[in-house]
Amino acid sequence: MNVTTIDPRDGRARATDLTETDQSGVETAAGQASRATQWLIDLGRLGRAHLLDAIATSLESRRGDLVAAAEAETGLSRPRLDTELTRAAVQFRMFEAVLRDGGYLEAAIDHAADTPLGPGPDVRRMLVPLGPVAVFGASNFPFAFSVAGGDTASALAAGCPTVVKAHPSHPVTSRVSADAIDSAIRAMGGPGGVISIVYGEQAGRWLVGHPAIRAVALTGSAGAARALQSAIDERADPVPLYAEMGSVNPIIVLPEAAASRADQIADGLFASFTNSGGQLCTKPGLAFIPSDPAGDRLVDALRDKVATSGGAVLLNERIRDAYDRGVDNLQRAGARLAARPRIDAGAGFTVAATLLEVELPGLTGEIADECFGPLMVVVRYRDVAELDAGLSIVPPSLTGSVHRGPGDDLEVVRRLVDVLAARSGRIVFDGYPTGVRVSWAQHHGGPWPSTNAVHTSVGATSIRRFLRPLAWQGAPEWILPEELRDGYTAIPRRVDGRLEPGTE
């Protein structure tokens, strides 16, 4: 069956020269990936570092084609897509640095020694690639969480070929991305199948069930994660699933913060929840704002900004419909409409931003649930003592934010941060959760339903998901990977329990 692509700006479907992948196509992709594993391993750590840089360069060299394709398929703005493509390249280059550093291998050497349990043999351990990885790309990040995204970058860095199930919202962008990555691989003499794409839901199911696939990474909904987990449970050999799902990302504005900078926070909140049509997993969906004059000023400013905002093009019809339903459902559940401009929707998937408001005692699980798109619910509270109970209604999230002011009670802040820490993966102070920095210390994850795992999908340590430990006991030096030989000092290693930093 042919794959069509839809321009969300006009809602019209266009034919492509792509076809849905049949079972033999999935077999081919998985089989090629399996055979390509050895090439990635043989490249070695530094060879793969070089490859990642070449991929970043190749992606950037096709910036024009990639951004144009993504604009026509997602309706996201050129500046946003331009930045996102840079983000994708930055991610590949960060893993280049991770590979050069080598600490990610967690290399450890315990020399033979007498122990309380008798003579202990020489044991050396490091992480090795899992093998081919299936990646399910996201709708909302055609580059940075899709074919050219962090899952692919970290999997290739780890030494794992990647088969991506292209998101139906951007099949052409996916194809051009894969071609850009593949051409960098070919230029280094690599085989086919280090990166490949399959199209179609059924192809995704075949992929997850394929024996060659050793891990599955998803950016998608909790429902999709549960479906993938049950497909994995049916395998003869279940494999790990790393799912990055939804998130409400509550923001607390403390009274002193509202008093000291109501307008500034209104600007920041508006930008954060409407950026990219509010279609970010870190979008703040709930803002706790005090029921006092400063809070009123903040909400008024926010209302004005929303009321005068233009329409936002959503990614696809399903997301647009879910957004419209969400706006209705939230009002039925008791949130009042605070602002929603009239816009000319036209033929595409354009919607108006929506600001809703509820008093904290009226906050329910239904109101606190994620609604993808440019919507935020303002929750008004009378006393910071109410916030604990309010936060307990909010589902655990990728992030939790707190805006503080000059005269805050520090014990109140500490208690709130403890509550946020228990229910999120990143705590943001006096800022906004969107605009995730790509860096060593970054974490993108959190308790269910934001992610399913104890890992991260952004930042240097996301490579850990596609590696497993392997130990060598009593091995002759010649057979050990060079990183585990005595005298090798280029990378950080733990030798007889003591950490030795690398010299490179």
Next chain:
Amino acid sequence: MNVTTIDPRDGRARATDLTETDQSGVETAAGQASRATQWLIDLGRLGRAHLLDAIATSLESRRGDLVAAAEAETGLSRPRLDTELTRAAVQFRMFEAVLRDGGYLEAAIDHAADTPLGPGPDVRRMLVPLGPVAVFGASNFPFAFSVAGGDTASALAAGCPTVVKAHPSHPVTSRVSADAIDSAIRAMGGPGGVISIVYGEQAGRWLVGHPAIRAVALTGSAGAARALQSAIDERADPVPLYAEMGSVNPIIVLPEAAASRADQIADGLFASFTNSGGQLCTKPGLAFIPSDPAGDRLVDALRDKVATSGGAVLLNERIRDAYDRGVDNLQRAGARLAARPRIDAGAGFTVAATLLEVELPGLTGEIADECFGPLMVVVRYRDVAELDAGLSIVPPSLTGSVHRGPGDDLEVVRRLVDVLAARSGRIVFDGYPTGVRVSWAQHHGGPWPSTNAVHTSVGATSIRRFLRPLAWQGAPEWILPEELRDGYTAIPRRVDGRLEPGTE
């Protein structure tokens, strides 16, 4: 319902003063564990280090009671149990060292900086405890993989209270173990519920479904792992499962090894597969031995040792019955009986060791399957070139071993090691997989069906299973954990991408 305990040496059930845990008992345990989390966190890294040492001392101070209880419930020998209790104490003390070192926190600091994506905020990350952990203890290690085992030690080290579902094979040992651990906790002013036990299968199911439980660790069968996974899938918030299951642990004896030390290898193999009644997850279940005169000599020596061996008491009736069935099934599948002494089984669960033999072309998946107990299948091969195909029939395992000789073709060794590496978690050279060293570099895990995960259940890094990353963005210094403050140098940290070793 009362819990009974059975002495496998005479097969007789005895009453205990323990009862199966009802649903409200499970609620109590999980609720207490949840409330105890803060105490473990407040203890801090060094406080928990002190606690782990105190637990080790407490276990050792009850050595007499513990070993006597375990002997009566498992039929394992006193010297073995004595060593195992030492192993359990060593594990707690290893995590004491892990906590003092602090590298396990994976602390990372990225200061605010200009980046290719614009100004990057200050981001700091480290690992934090997941919360209460459910541990399903093993039948075959009443100390080191049960209540006082590595899962408990690593969970408490991480800061996670632990609720253990006691194995029905040793309820009294479990109780005494928990009391020893609890008394060390109480002596430090800790609350109830940092460690607790529940009894009974249904209690285990309630436990896995309880909202307070944040991770599940199992040492058991693949069937048990699948059942736990499906219980986890049904939770409103699925949690990670870490399952350590079965393993065949193939051993390859190369022709030069057999030629140079047939008798020595026969001694080693015999000890390794009969030790503790062959009831070790690292027991070598298959040995590939050359079909040549040296191989014949090795097999003859092995046969003699088995033929003159005494009976072994197995842990319980189910394991005894499965062993008897396994011996029959393997013969029906085409393995010939090479040796099995007549023994006086008496009233208990005593069995004879069994040596079976098959030519490599006759090796099937059925013959290569794990049979718990003192049984090994010798697989005779004519040419090392046959070994790749032979190993592909063997299920992936915790370990794979190779015995080499002075004149080996190094390329043959390298190829075999590559095959073993793809299908196991630890490669043992010229040694035996049993007797797992407890150390920083150790790894106990491997591809399904040996474990389900990319983690280890033995060694310093097993603590990683019970931790999750948490990031602080733009945080004021006073609210950061001390390990993430500028100027703190006691532990290894990655600062702006550069690893700084700790000064402690």
